Protein backbone atom coordinates (compact mmCIF):
# COMPACT_ATOMS: atom_id res chain seq x y z
CA UNK A 285 0.00 0.00 0.00
CA UNK A 286 1.18 3.53 -0.76
CA UNK A 287 1.89 5.68 2.32
CA UNK A 288 -0.45 8.39 1.04
CA UNK A 289 -3.36 5.96 0.88
CA UNK A 290 -2.52 4.70 4.35
CA UNK A 291 -2.57 8.27 5.69
CA UNK A 292 -5.95 8.88 4.03
CA UNK A 293 -7.38 5.73 5.61
CA UNK A 294 -5.93 6.78 8.97
CA UNK A 295 -7.65 10.16 8.77
CA UNK A 296 -10.96 8.70 7.61
CA UNK A 297 -10.89 6.10 10.41
CA UNK A 298 -10.03 8.80 12.94
CA UNK A 299 -12.96 11.00 11.88
CA UNK A 300 -15.38 8.09 11.44
CA UNK A 301 -14.44 6.60 14.81
CA UNK A 302 -15.23 9.85 16.61
CA UNK A 303 -18.52 10.23 14.72
CA UNK A 304 -19.56 6.65 15.56
CA UNK A 305 -18.49 7.01 19.20
CA UNK A 306 -20.17 10.36 19.89
CA UNK A 307 -23.11 9.65 17.59
CA UNK A 308 -24.02 6.47 19.40
CA UNK A 309 -23.85 8.20 22.80
CA UNK A 310 -26.19 10.95 21.54
CA UNK A 311 -28.55 8.83 19.45
CA UNK A 312 -28.92 5.60 21.42
CA UNK A 313 -30.90 5.71 24.63
CA UNK A 314 -30.00 2.38 26.19
CA UNK A 315 -26.68 1.73 27.89
CA UNK A 316 -26.03 -1.53 26.05
CA UNK A 317 -26.57 0.08 22.64
CA UNK A 318 -24.31 2.97 23.63
CA UNK A 319 -21.64 0.55 24.80
CA UNK A 320 -21.69 -1.26 21.46
CA UNK A 321 -21.42 2.08 19.64
CA UNK A 322 -18.50 3.21 21.80
CA UNK A 323 -16.63 -0.05 21.20
CA UNK A 324 -17.37 0.14 17.46
CA UNK A 325 -16.00 3.69 17.36
CA UNK A 326 -12.89 2.71 19.30
CA UNK A 327 -12.46 -0.31 17.03
CA UNK A 328 -12.47 1.90 13.94
CA UNK A 329 -9.93 4.24 15.59
CA UNK A 330 -7.72 1.30 16.46
CA UNK A 331 -7.97 -0.24 12.99
CA UNK A 332 -6.90 3.07 11.43
CA UNK A 333 -3.96 3.41 13.81
CA UNK A 334 -2.82 -0.20 13.28
CA UNK A 335 -2.84 0.00 9.49
CA UNK A 336 -0.97 3.35 9.67
CA UNK A 337 1.65 1.64 11.84
CA UNK A 338 2.05 -1.06 9.22
CA UNK A 339 1.82 0.90 5.97
CA UNK A 340 2.61 4.56 6.72
CA UNK A 341 6.37 4.50 6.44
CA UNK A 342 9.26 5.61 4.31
CA UNK A 343 9.21 3.80 0.94
CA UNK A 344 13.03 3.74 0.89
CA UNK A 345 14.15 2.57 4.33
CA UNK A 346 10.83 1.53 5.91
CA UNK A 347 11.03 3.83 8.91
CA UNK A 348 7.52 4.59 10.25
CA UNK A 349 6.28 8.17 9.85
CA UNK A 350 4.13 9.84 12.50
CA UNK A 351 0.62 10.02 10.96
CA UNK A 352 -0.40 12.84 13.33
CA UNK A 353 2.37 15.16 12.10
CA UNK A 354 2.89 16.92 8.79
CA UNK A 355 3.73 14.91 5.69
CA UNK A 356 7.52 15.19 5.54
CA UNK A 357 9.10 16.09 2.18
CA UNK A 358 11.94 13.72 2.94
CA UNK A 359 12.60 10.90 5.33
CA UNK A 360 14.07 11.86 8.70
CA UNK A 361 16.03 8.63 8.78
CA UNK A 362 17.54 8.08 5.31
CA UNK A 363 16.93 11.70 4.05
CA UNK A 364 15.63 10.47 0.71
CA UNK A 365 12.77 12.37 -0.87
CA UNK A 366 9.29 10.95 -0.28
CA UNK A 367 6.91 11.34 -3.21
CA UNK A 368 3.31 11.82 -2.09
Ligand SMILES: [Zn+2]
Nearest residue numbers: 342345359362
Ligand atom coordinates in the same frame (compact mmCIF):
# COMPACT_ATOMS: atom_id res chain seq x y z
ZN1 LIG B 1 13.75 6.58 4.80
